[in-house]
Amino acid sequence: LSELPRPRQTRVLTVANQKGGVGKTTTAVNMAAALSQSGLKVLVVDMDPQGNASTALGIPHTGDVAGVYDVLIDGTALADVVQESPSLPGLWCAPATVDLAGAEIELVPMVAREGRLRKAVRVFLDERAATGDPIDYVFIDCPPSLGLLTINSFVAGSEVLIPIQCEYYALEGLSQLLTNIELIKEHLNPSLQVSHILLTMFDGRTRLSAQVADEVRAHFTDTVLRTSIPRSVRISEAPSHGETVITYDPISSGALCYLEAAKEIARAARAQEEGGTDE
Ligand code: ADP
């Protein structure tokens, strides 16, 4: 396995798209797995009450487990809720339990309600850096809505990674998503930027997939990762084994494409750092 460059600073990527079923969770966990397998330290924050990311990473998240709910509502430290992946050392997950659904309402009257995740992530990253074992990447898996859980996710991130499904309705709602990101930028998190778009569930046999891909690339140019993720049965099977496709079937096309896409993300940061354009 090739080593990937470590970013100079922790990169916090919010994986977002208001549409459900477009590959947000699949992308968050497989990108995280791909980077951790290449020797990087990665944290996944599961912000979706359904807890699909926790499941896919083999992390227990039943009601009695401490998770993101406790962090947002009770101020529990992230360090006290993260669990290391059983199959991928160097990959941690802050799990989502069902009570997270209630947090959407419970957050409403709270002070600085939009910034609670950001604060918790900052403290965790600072602690890890201080112990000489810094986290390189954080992936925040969003629910498919624009409530306070998603807003917290945007405020905590510095980058947005948008998965786009290569299907007919893929672009519907995308301009709304971009408008919302602009609003977050303007009011809550000026440094937020859409850094990467990933085409998912690409089906090379259909004209439609190719058309959607062409349209997205024409519009978003270099933001779109060159690697797209094929529709693959192995990718969809992996979560039921509590694994990402990276460990479940490492030589499948799905695993290889997520590894390739992760490389692009890691190298994009290095190129940017060397160009000095973001300093
Ligand atoms: P979201 O988090 O946006 O709701 P998911 O990542 O849960 O979307 O994906 C929705 C469904 O599609 C899941 O059942 C998942 O296993 C499946 N899926 C995601 N990506 C692929 C792919 N590349 N090939 C086949 N199935 C996929």
Ligand code: MG
């Ligand atoms: Mg999901």
